[in-house]
Structure formats: structure tokens, C-alpha cells
Amino acid sequence: MQWGQSSPVVIALNDMDRATIKHVEGRLARVKSMAKPKRGRSTAAIDDHVGSRIRERRIMLGLTQQQLAEMIGVTYQQTHKYERGINRVSAGRLFEIARALSAPITYFYEGVGEEGPRQITPRQRMLLEIARNVAEIRNEKQQEAVSQLARALASR
Numbered sequence: 001m002q003w004g005q006s007s008p009v010v011i012a013l014n015d016m017d018r019a020t021i022k023h024v025e026g027r028l029a030r031v032k033s034m035a036k037p038k039r040g041r042s043t044a045a046i047d048d049h050v051g052s053r054i055r056e057r058r059i060m061l062g063l064t065q066q067q068l069a070e071m072i073g074v075t076y077q078q079t080h081k082y083e084r085g086i087n088r089v090s091a092g093r094l095f096e097i098a099r100a101l102s103a104p105i106t107y108f109y110e111g112v113g114e115e116g117p118r119q120i121t122p123r124q125r126m127l128l129e130i131a132r133n134v135a136e137i138r139n140e141k142q143q144e145a146v147s148q149l150a151r152a153l154a155s156r
Contacts, residue, residue: 046112047088049111051084053107053111054089054097057101057108059128060132061102062136065083068100072093134146
């Protein structure tokens with residue numbers, strides 16, 4: 001035997017030791033059976049989808065994670081975890097999120113089960129950016145002027 005290697009240790013067990021070991025193994029098995037079951041692939045995929053829809057809607061409205069967190073009464077870290085599907089969103093919390101983001105609860109489930117992630121096209125990204133920028137204009141008359149300009153350009 002070389003230095004650093006250990007030889008197997010042989011321990012003589014009596015009937016009482018064996019009974020104790022069986023008892024402990026039985027208790028461990030019961031504790032394991034009480035553990036929370038692991039999430040399956042399908043539920044994890046739905047959690048990811050709901051989270052990505054929360055993120056999509058938040059960005060569409062031009063909100064930061066911090067702003068959404070304050071609106072629903074959680075930390076921005078929790079909002080981040082919801083959006084990434086790390087933490088599940090409870091029914092009550094989803095209700096609050098839907099209300100804060102002015103969306104029906106069904107919005108967050110739209111597209112569940114479709115193949116592959118939904119990609120936002122460059123045109124959709126540009127339209128979202130335009131909407132966000134117009135919403136940032138504080139003067140209502142200027143907002144209306146931009147809206148009229150867009151309508152005039154669209155009718156050409």
C-alpha cells in the first residue's frame with residue numbers, strides 16, 4: 001500500500017447495530033419520500049415561457065426590473081428570478097404582475113407548447129422602440145403631433 005491510500009476497515013456488527021442501521025435507513029427513506037418532487041421538463045418549460053413573457057411585456061412598456069418589482073412589492077432580484085424561470089410565479093403574484101403590466105393573465109401563457117423560442121424581428125423591435133419613445137414624450141400636444149405625423153406617413 002502506498003502513502004495516502006487507506007485500507008478498508010472491517011467492523012464487526014452485532015444484531016443491535018444492524019437493527020439501528022435498518023431503522024436509520026428506513027427514516028431516511030421516509031424523509032426522502034416527503035421531499036418536494038423535482039419539476040418535470042414540461043413544467044420548467046412553462047415557467048420559463050411565463051417568465052420570458054413577463055420580461056417581454058415589461059420591456060415593451062419601457063419598465064426596468066426595479067420599477068416592476070416596486071409595483072408588485074418584491075425585490076428586483078425576485079423579478080429577475082421570475083423572468084428567468086428560476087423561481088415559479090404563484091397565481092396571486094401572476095395576478096399582481098398582470099395588473100401592473102396591464103395585461104390579461106392569459107397573455108403570459110400565449111404560445112405555450114409552440115416549437116422553439118419566439119424571436120422578435122428587427123421590425124418588431126423598432127416598433128416597440130417607437131412606442132416607448134412616444135410614451136416618454138411628456139407634452140401631450142407633442143405626443144399628438146408625433147401621432148398625426150405617423151398617421152400621415154402611413155397613409156402615403
